[in-house]
Amino acid sequence: MHVQPLLDVRDLSKTFVLHGLGAKLITGCRNISFQVMPGTFLAITGVSGAGKSTVLKCIYRSYLPTDGQIIYRWGESETDIARLDDRGVLNLRRLDIGYVSQFLRVVPRVSALEVVGERLLVEGASLGDARREAGSLLARLKLPEELWDAFPANFSGGEKQRVNIARACLTKPRLLLVDEPTASLDPGTKRDVIELLRELKHEKVTIVATLHDREVVEQLADEEVQMSGGRVWSTAS
């Protein structure tokens, strides 16, 4: 049987209009096209300002795409995320698509376990079950157990990032979007995060990540889209 891409980005462009500066136009990305097959890892690479995060945020719809299509397929159905209404996007986020931002933002004074377990709580799991599952994932990511009941707002950059990744991975989304997962990590933690992403890949989670660390790209990526000045510069697999 012919396998269809899970995600099919076609001629995606994003232009920001800054009204405060006399409707100045800023190009985020231009004519971006690529496909992601189910269960594969695609890396979007390039220097800072190349437009990597813009593409990722358009797929998650934190940004409204200006032009182009983002075709997402599940089962026999498909939808254009670029044109999907807000309700549709919320449903996809709840059921299908996870996102790991560069920076963790959470309610102050909520414990790491509850931050990580929140998706399970939303789905109706008991607090005990959510905490247990969150704890086992945090253990895998080697977050010291003494921090589990502490508040992530006070954590170091690396600890925060582990909470951030654990939060998005707990319910195993079909598509995981990851923005610079290893940027603020020491070598040891970086290895743990790479290991977790590799395991998710084995569990058939499709991953699109922005990366600028060559080592991580080489260890994880099946495909690579190199961006420069908001455009695709080359694609490789």
Place this chain on the structure above:
Amino acid sequence: MSEPHEGKPVLNVQGLELRYGRGCPFCVAATGPEAAANRCPHCGTIVACAEVDFSLYEEEVLGVVGESGSGKTTLLRCLNFDLAPTAGAAYLADFEGGQANIWDANPQRKRYIRNHLMGMVYQNPRDGLDLDVTAGGNIAERLIMANQRHVGHIRARSSYLLDRTEVPVDRMDEPPRTFSGGMQQRVQIAKALANGPRLLLLDEVTTGLDVSVQARVLDLLRSLQRELGISMIVVSHDLGVVRLLTHRTAVMKNGRIVETGLTDQILEDPQHPYTQLLVNSLL
């Protein structure tokens, strides 16, 4: 092409309008964000809000942001029947199968809607509570309005609600006047939830609270929303509150909704000039 999941609207508002003054045919056209005015230059009428349309879905939290005078509190007070709109319709899924405009209901039916189908939490606890009646008595009043008569049941329900909103149950028989601001706000939330409404209206609930108390109230609202599966409208001028609590956000200016979108999209990629100004002014 189909959505992965179809939600039902809990509330649908169409063409809400509230004017103070005699009005003229130009009031709506001559006010609003483009004119940057609420006062009609032709007849002096104040247009507090106009052309307000939105839907709220099951288990959804909608934020309403905007500066003072943008009409966000007016919107909430119309829904709670504290103010009578000049025009418009609102349909609640739980009232007459969503077929009847709640603003056309008779006073008795309005009381029913207010006491059973929604709960309102005011910015100032004084508006939502009688500060000199005990905390338990405040909640009981609401239960009695919904025809609860059994004293034992009323006490049990009141203490359950206070416990649930993290108010020490042993202070149930004390008046909220003796409580801290954060605790008064939690009693208000308990009272609003008394009759198990599916819709909660929140007006600047964390404004004026210490940051530490604010965090606790926010966390409480999030867990209540999740566990009870209720829908909420959160009016706030604090974009941080809206970011943490809401799924979608409507931005208001001069009585109109100028932009609606996913909350993260409103904050990260605002489209309307006014929203851009608002977001760029964030500290």
